[in-house]
Amino acid sequence: MPWLEWLDRQEDVEAAGHLPYRILEPVPELDYGEPDSPNMLIQGDNLDAIKALMPYYGGQVKCVFIDPPYNTKSAFANYDDNLEHAKWLSMMYPRLELLKQLLAEDGSIWMTIDDNEAHYLKVIADEVFHRGCFIADVAWKRRDGAPNDRKIGSTYDHLLVYAKSKVGNAKKTVAEEKFNLMQRTEKADAQYQLYVEPFGFDERGPFRKVDSTGNAKGGRFVESLIYPVKNPFTGEEVYPRKGRCWVYKREVMEQMVADRRFFWGKDGNAGTPMRKLFKSEAKQGMTAPTIWDDVGLNQHAAREIELIFGEKAVFETPKPEGLMKRILEIATNPGDIVLDSFLGSGTTAAVAHKMKRQWIGIEMGEQAKEHCALRLRKVVDGEQGGVSKDVGWPETGVTVR
Ligand SMILES: C[S@@+](CC[C@H](N)C(=O)[O-])C[C@H]1O[C@@H](n2cnc3c(N)ncnc32)[C@H](O)[C@@H]1O
Incomplete structure (x- = not known):
């Protein structure tokens, strides 16, 4: 070396x-x-x-x-x-x-x-x-x-x-x-929103829209994952965009559609549905x-x-x-x-x-x-600057064993 x-x-x-x-x-x-x-x-x-x-x-x-x-x-x-x-x-x-x-x-x-x-x-x-x-x-x-x-x-x-x-x-x-994992930041949390759908808001709360298709570049292109999916609002059959495939098997996709886990746009007529990643189901932290x-x-x-x-x-x-x-x-x-x-x-x-x-x-x-020494004495006594409030450091202070 x-x-x-x-x-x-x-x-x-x-x-x-x-x-x-x-x-x-x-x-x-x-x-x-x-x-x-x-x-x-x-x-x-x-x-x-x-x-x-x-x-x-x-x-x-x-x-x-x-x-x-x-x-x-x-x-x-x-x-x-x-x-x-x-x-x-x-x-x-x-x-x-x-x-x-x-x-x-x-x-x-x-x-x-x-x-x-x-x-x-x-x-x-x-x-x-x-x-x-x-x-x-x-x-x-x-x-x-x-x-x-x-x-x-x-x-x-x-x-x-x-x-x-x-x-x-x-x-x-x-x-x-x-x-x-890193604590989620406000910026990351702001990606989760309540979106209007044809039936109103999803009662499961805010979600982030995630692509439901994969492409050949990421090595995720699989021929058998190209199949029609029925839009539950219009009844129309939609396919993944050219060069892409769905990321789920047909049975899983159908189950997720029935479970309203896809966002089809405000009026329900989107060409490609986006998967809903609910905040309540997302990882607690982030990379x-x-x-x-x-x-x-x-x-x-x-x-x-x-x-x-x-x-x-x-x-x-x-x-x-x-x-x-x-x-x-x-x-x-x-x-x-x-x-x-x-x-x-x-x-x-x-x-x-x-x-x-x-x-x-x-x-x-x-x-x-x-x-x-001076700073640490103040911390022991409950100093409230810096990250004290964020980490719940009490004003009375607590020493550590
Ligand atoms: C950049 S400052 C550190 C600042 C610190 N991270 C903070 O938040 O206050 C570098 C410190 O290293 C100390 N230092 C330098 N060489 C040292 C050594 N050989 N042994 C112990 N401390 C040393 C210096 O006295 C200086 O206080």
Whole structure:
């Protein structure tokens, strides 16, 4: 398999294996909430911290989310984002290796990144996690308009998703098999409507109109599925359009017509009936698309932070809570362990806590105390910003075991 070369590559590939184990030291005066809560906020370099966690959490973490420095060549208030390109790769490679070891067999890792390093990260992640374990590159829309100082400017970040493992030639990875469907969006729900039919409205409620025919392109063209169907309103016999066939066998189709499961138009004289997919019978969730433009922008995240900390732009690159909610909804269930080793202002831990997941957050900067600890204390006390209302986080707060 081809791989990426950079200065020190060999040392970096071996680095994770040579790293000595460090011990985590508790800081009791920073404890808050339920005394035996397994949730953990760690201040320190994540390479040492992940290694220290290995004996206890190796193979147990269901979801890793990381939002590493993007290497944008900026000096942010809370951290420097300015590594030489090869040094950035040297920083990432051993961390990815160790994060993989923390993941459960059905676990997944989600990584946000922008165009500065996205494609290099993809190549080293392909090497560490294997190409077969790549699940998706989600485009998260982070701003409404392109930056003014460019002629063409990016409005999205990449969210690379990998599974820990895949069995043989299975179509899906183990993680994806276990993923939850995404919560239905308002836009998706709006496709279900009440339509007038010759007899009025269908008492089964709103439905979406779905094609009742298939074509040769999708490999669904079957000669025996071309037969006449009687329109129950006009008595006329109709056939599928040229080059197409019905998608049901004759007996099934006739039964469905009798059961009024086809929409023949407002006046009942449509040439081809559409199948009614009732909202009440549709899947509870939906397949997540790879463009996410409905989970909040950077500016929303900045506002969430401002509401929590009361100062404008106190943390420059937070992620919106809605983005984390979407990820945790798909990749985890209550009680699962979630880990973020570039915790920043603490978004992942805050959302995981509100969604009753167990969490571990690692941050090396002073923001571990100044932002994360403070933010999580507010969450424990029932903070009502971000996704709190959506997930039913009570104003009285609840700690998680
Ligand atoms: C982009 S920010 C994360 C923002 C976060 N997702 C949020 O919503 O607030 C990256 C963070 O990673 C931290 N960081 C960078 N290198 C680190 C390392 N080696 N160990 C631990 N934290 C690190 C930085 O201090 C910074 O706070």
